[in-house]
Amino acid sequence: MTRDMQSIDLLWLHFKKENSQIAKEKLIFHYLPYVNQTINRVKMSLPKNVVKEDLLSYGIFGLYDAMSKFDISRGFKFETYAFPRIKGAILDGLRAEDWLPLSIRQKEKSLVKVIGELEQTLGRTATDQEISEQLKMDSKELNNLLDKLSCTNLVSLDQLFNQEGEESISLLERLTDDPEREPENIIFCNEVKNVLTVAINKLPEKEKLVIALYYYEGLNLKEISKVLDLSESRISQLHTKAIFRLRGRLSRQKKALL
Template identity: 30%
Template sequence: MLVQDQWPDLDSNADSQMTAAKESELLERYAYLVKRAAAHMRTQTGVVVDMDDIQQIGLVALLSSIRRYGRDADEKFAAFAFKRIRGAMLDEFRRVDWRPRQLRQQSHKLRDMSRSLMRQLGREPTESELCQALNISSDELLELHYITQAEAMDSLESMLEQGMQQTAATDEKLSQTESTLMLQKAMASMPSRNKLLLQLYYTHEMNMKEIALTLELTEARVCQLHKQALDALTRKLQHS
């Protein structure tokens, strides 16, 4: 659990003119963002986490967002806060080893087996073919897809964070704008399927299960396609 001194001091920000009562009001109004981000991240990683811890981290990020926004909450605040809340949760997932070593090893086996079967078959293997080759169940396959997808997500977001730190490090709003422009430029030349998957996840904030229902695909297939889209986007950003 978080300790008390991790909460920002209400009196420490000399530039803030917001009252404690106003902050409490905004925390209550936008608390739904914390629950949404927690569900989003939990589906991404495919693991069971302590939701109390994750939501407390989200609340800290929400309070920080309220103070850093620099003006009264308007129609753009929710998107601003959601990104910061999600980022704080992602940092926590990185801090703790949420991927057991055995699962990481199995995810690497999944990657290698997928490539091997693709060479043999001349096409992407089906879920049943992968399960048979790895001697695992469909539920286990889904969990491995979530692990490999989370690794790709971590790689992409780490690269974006490094770019934001190098560019306009003293102006957070400018660096976020440049990061958004980088993503838009890289996505512009991607296949429509890849763009759709990324837009559903990032723009519409849908989780894998919701995307699967929307596209009438299995959840495992959506995870697989989403990882491929993330890998392609990362490569484009690296060479941009």
């Protein structure tokens, strides 16, 4: 063990055993680059008007929350434990701001409803043309709407399985093998995985790939655009459509899970 690692371990002991304010501040300073890395990854999938500095306070809040709940006696790596909590705090902050105009938010509700009703009636995935016709839009108008909604749906799927009264837990955290998770939550997590697997497998191929690469492989939208040789805007649209399809399908099963 290096001297730096020993020093960090000692800070953890002071923080946990003595609730040392000095140790807390030094730990936050030590893990701040990790918070910045998480912010950079999240920001690449957000609109350009979202400023990095605005996300820092959310990230630090998530870091401190993770520090407070982390059990040092179990010998697990803190960074692995902290990542979904830092990301979740950032997304929670963005969701609370909700910068979308009311008119766009109403169109979002219409889009979710139309996709859900179409796919239930058809018994298959609705095409872009069918969705556009039902919404009385042309394909360009539909794509413009998807572009405007793309930033919000990074949060929407993450929050779908939170139980009433429960602290915010991201989808990533649900899917991650968390050593801190209680046995009953492990059972719930496995049920979520099974439901998600079925729902994702029913997505159109490109949407399925985007979801797999983003949520399971940890790539951002820019990286996915290079893998699939499509524009970042197109990847964002595919991601948004996939989210709406999954929200419709999963919401019908949510009551059975919660």
